[in-house]
Amino acid sequence: MIFSAASKNKGKDLSILIALGGNALNVDDTQGGISLKEEFFIARQAMKNIVDLVSDGYERIIITHGNGPQVGRIFLQQELTKEAFPRQTTLDVCVADTQGRIGYIIQNVFNNECRSRGLDKFAYSLITQVLVDVQDHAFNDPTKPIGAFYSEKEAAELSCKYGWVMKSQAKKGMRRVVPSPIPLDVIEKQMFKQMLASNMIAIVGGGGGIPVVRRESGELEGVEAVIDKDRTSALLANAVGIDVFIILTESDYVYLDYGKITEKKIENITVDELVKHHEQGQFPAGSMGPKVEAVISFIQGGGTHAIIASLFHLKEALAGKSGTHILKE
Amino acid sequence: MIFSAASKNKGKDLSILIALGGNALNVDDTQGGISLKEEFFIARQAMKNIVDLVSDGYERIIITHGNGPQVGRIFLQQELTKEAFPRQTTLDVCVADTQGRIGYIIQNVFNNECRSRGLDKFAYSLITQVLVDVQDHAFNDPTKPIGAFYSEKEAAELSCKYGWVMKSQAKKGMRRVVPSPIPLDVIEKQMFKQMLASNMIAIVGGGGGIPVVRRESGELEGVEAVIDKDRTSALLANAVGIDVFIILTESDYVYLDYGKITEKKIENITVDELVKHHEQGQFPAGSMGPKVEAVISFIQGGGTHAIIASLFHLKEALAGKSGTHILKE
Numbered sequence: 001m002i003f004s005a006a007s008k009n010k011g012k013d014l015s016i017l018i019a020l021g022g023n024a025l026n027v028d029d030t031q032g033g034i035s036l037k038e039e040f041f042i043a044r045q046a047m048k049n050i051v052d053l054v055s056d057g058y059e060r061i062i063i064t065h066g067n068g069p070q071v072g073r074i075f076l077q078q079e080l081t082k083e084a085f086p087r088q089t090t091l092d093v094c095v096a097d098t099q100g101r102i103g104y105i106i107q108n109v110f111n112n113e114c115r116s117r118g119l120d121k122f123a124y125s126l127i128t129q130v131l132v133d134v135q136d137h138a139f140n141d142p143t144k145p146i147g148a149f150y151s152e153k154e155a156a157e158l159s160c161k162y163g164w165v166m167k168s169q170a171k172k173g174m175r176r177v178v179p180s181p182i183p184l185d186v187i188e189k190q191m192f193k194q195m196l197a198s199n200m201i202a203i204v205g206g207g208g209g210i211p212v213v214r215r216e217s218g219e220l221e222g223v224e225a226v227i228d229k230d231r232t233s234a235l236l237a238n239a240v241g242i243d244v245f246i247i248l249t250e251s252d253y254v255y256l257d258y259g260k261i262t263e264k265k266i267e268n269i270t271v272d273e274l275v276k277h278h279e280q281g282q283f284p285a286g287s288m289g290p291k292v293e294a295v296i297s298f299i300q301g302g303g304t305h306a307i308i309a310s311l312f313h314l315k316e317a318l319a320g321k322s323g324t325h326i327l328k329e
Numbered sequence: 330m331i332f333s334a335a336s337k338n339k340g341k342d343l344s345i346l347i348a349l350g351g352n353a354l355n356v357d358d359t360q361g362g363i364s365l366k367e368e369f370f371i372a373r374q375a376m377k378n379i380v381d382l383v384s385d386g387y388e389r390i391i392i393t394h395g396n397g398p399q400v401g402r403i404f405l406q407q408e409l410t411k412e413a414f415p416r417q418t419t420l421d422v423c424v425a426d427t428q429g430r431i432g433y434i435i436q437n438v439f440n441n442e443c444r445s446r447g448l449d450k451f452a453y454s455l456i457t458q459v460l461v462d463v464q465d466h467a468f469n470d471p472t473k474p475i476g477a478f479y480s481e482k483e484a485a486e487l488s489c490k491y492g493w494v495m496k497s498q499a500k501k502g503m504r505r506v507v508p509s510p511i512p513l514d515v516i517e518k519q520m521f522k523q524m525l526a527s528n529m530i531a532i533v534g535g536g537g538g539i540p541v542v543r544r545e546s547g548e549l550e551g552v553e554a555v556i557d558k559d560r561t562s563a564l565l566a567n568a569v570g571i572d573v574f575i576i577l578t579e580s581d582y583v584y585l586d587y588g589k590i591t592e593k594k595i596e597n598i599t600v601d602e603l604v605k606h607h608e609q610g611q612f613p614a615g616s617m618g619p620k621v622e623a624v625i626s627f628i629q630g631g632g633t634h635a636i637i638a639s640l641f642h643l644k645e646a647l648a649g650k651s652g653t654h655i656l657k658e
Binding site for chain 2: 027036037038039040073074076077078080081084085087088089090092093096097098099100101103104105107108111112115116122124125126127129187188190191194198200210212217218219220221222
């Protein structure tokens with residue numbers, strides 16, 4: 001298999017979308033005594049790796065990011081202050097909060113890292129709405145747990161008061177569950193396309209985007225849901241015509257037979273082969289599954305080159321020396 | 330005095346910066362039973378007035394907004410959940426949260442209002458950092474109260490734990506006070522300039538911007554402060570070369586001798602006259618003062634036409650039929 005010939009021809013003009021995990025930016029802030037600026041230190045490590053690419057001459061970059069731990073904290077703080085603020089903030093608004101918060105942190109740290117290397121480059125964070133289908137079956141069967149644990153009685157009250165769907169979580173009690181529908185369109189994509197064309201680095205699609213549905217009137221309305229950030233990233237990558245779509249994880253490669261004696265890392269693979277392995281159950285839903293599905297959707301949606309790699313070997317991955325590369329054929 | 334001759338020549342090509350108050354978007358959410366979507370209904374009213382301008386052919390618009398009530402709520406929720414989350418989020422991050430939250434609401438509602446009128450126009454919210462001077466005397470004498478009230482003993486503990494400055498608030502107890510330094514530069518201004526040149530509507534500078542200082546290394550670091558949104562709006566208006574700077578308030582005009590029998594509305598005034606009235610104490614710090622200072626700073630910074638007007642008469646104000654118009658000479 002020839003590695004990324006199409007990509008290589010473009011040289012430094014390649015457009016790149018990098019999807020960062022929310023955990024890569026997270027601090028365990030139930031612990032006291034941690035520096036108030038801890039998120040910035042952690043984000044700096046991540047940004048150093050991305051700025052390495054800018055330093056190498058790549059300027060057409062979009063950064064997306066997760067928000068799992070952060071939206072969890074904000075949502076829990078809403079619940080814990082129910083008495084002072086009986087009108088709970090809806091989840092679409094909580095996602096918007098995290099786009100502001102994480103967007104600021106990444107933007108600030110990215111710019112500082114560029115400046116420290118003498119690069120006159122800025123990143124810009126934009127609020128992103130993502131269309132989902134009000135008929136998506138996820139709305140009938142919410143599965144993503146969020147927030148605090150409650151007794152059955154409390155759960156029934158909350159369900160009545162706020163319309164929350166509550167589900168039993170093993171022996172720990174009841175918890176709110178929210179739907180995770182499939183993203184269909186990125187509302188602000190024209191802007192991101194224009195930024196890419198102007199070599200302006202965009203931080204967008206935070207937390208998978210703010211979920212909105214289109215009402216009969218044609219208007220967009222935020223809904224109580226969360227969207228998988230890798231799926232949204234793939235959709236966005238297709239929408240703006242990205243050359244290389246990179247999902248960063250804690251692992252250097254995707255593996256076959258992960259954790260078994262026959263374990264084998266994947267370096268290069270066609271999308272058809274990857275689909276086959278996925279159908280055989282190689283990639284569990286709780287770990288590599290969603291990432292594998294996102295890269296498949298990117299290639300099937302017209303993309304030519306996707307990479308799943310470690311944040312700490314991003315540069316090597318782009319050079320073809322690390323990570324799992326998924327190609328069209 | 331000739332009304333806005335310079336502006337009139339540009340016709341619909343005028344660039345306009347509109348500063349919205351945080352109260353214009355606020356819901357009293359200590360009350361239960363209010364719709365979860367209340368903010369969107371309120372923002373829709375505000376956006377109808379702005380979209381009227383778009384409908385009239387004005388496309389070069391920047392919207393800034395306050396965040397007083399919203400950042401107050403977020404900050405208070407941090408305080409009320411100190412036990413679960415002992416690491417309190419710094420105020421710069423809380424401001425970033427509100428830029429995400431309010432930015433989303435305005436962007437969503439603006440786009441819906443445009444769509445309902447058949448206008449193919451989108452607004453984009455961007456995270457905005459604003460430079461302040463670490464030597465600003467406001468840091469030595471914080472005056473802006475924020476968050477919950479405490480006993481003297483609790484206040485002393487919080488001061489020790491988080492470094493907060495606590496001040497007695499009449500008879501209600503002790504409260505955290507934060508500095509409100511003067512804004513010096515808008516970090517992302519190049520982007521906003523480019524958007525204006527491309528007829529793309531930008532929602533920026535939320536809550537006066539995220540306050541950052543420049544460290545000796547040259548890096549920008551967020552600080553615990555809040556910036557007056559009208560001052561930041563004036564600075565931004567100058568930085569991107571805005572033709573008409575409009576501050577929207579609850580009042581149709583600025584008045585001389587406000588509330589007295591000699592009360593008189595101001596329709597047109599030169600900046601020199603306005604400065605004189607301000608020096609004579611006509612505009613109190615708690616109400617019209619900061620807005621008057623912002624328009625003075627805009628005109629003295631090179632602007633030619635500023636308006637202080639009511640949100641509900643924005644169109645008339647731009648047509649010279651309402652509002653207080655401040656001109657260079």
